[in-house]
Amino acid sequence: MDINQVFMTGNLVRDPEGKCVGTDKQFATFTIAVNTRSAKANDNKPEFFSCVANGVTADYVMKYLRKGSSVGIIGRLYTSKYTTKSGEQRVTCNISISQLKSYYNKEADETSIEGSNKISKPPYLGDEKEADPDHKNDLDEVEDDDLPF
DSSP states (O other), X not given: OXXXXXXXXXXXXXXXXXXXXXXXXXXXXXXXXXXXOOSSTTOOOEEEEEEEEEHHHHHHHHHHOOTTOEEEEEEEEEEEEEEOTTSOEEEEEEEEEEEEEEEOOHHHHHHHOOGGGOOXXXXXXXXXXXXXXXXXXXXXXXXXXXXXX
């Protein structure tokens, strides 16, 4: 069995771009920077990854995410081939997003985004009671004796 699964967190390096294919297929492309750790204290460098979201996820990306937004993503890697204007063959590696979680930062939202470009707080990232008013996601308390290990 082969596995093609990517999990990462990072920050958008620029505003996402929305695109439409035909009349019903829309998608959003964006690049995230992911910091890498190095054995040397000051030698950490970011890696950059191109991401593609479609459907409802693309709508969310275009509505709520901007340059600097922190996100966690789950997706799969895929490659694309294209030919440049000079006739060179190129191959790119992208991430097709299956799940995305934005990490809302109120201070960054209020200080770095002004005027009509100001994004609102994503609807499900508010107060926990507001996000789950029926408490369906509450966990029952478990006794140590109930655990199988």
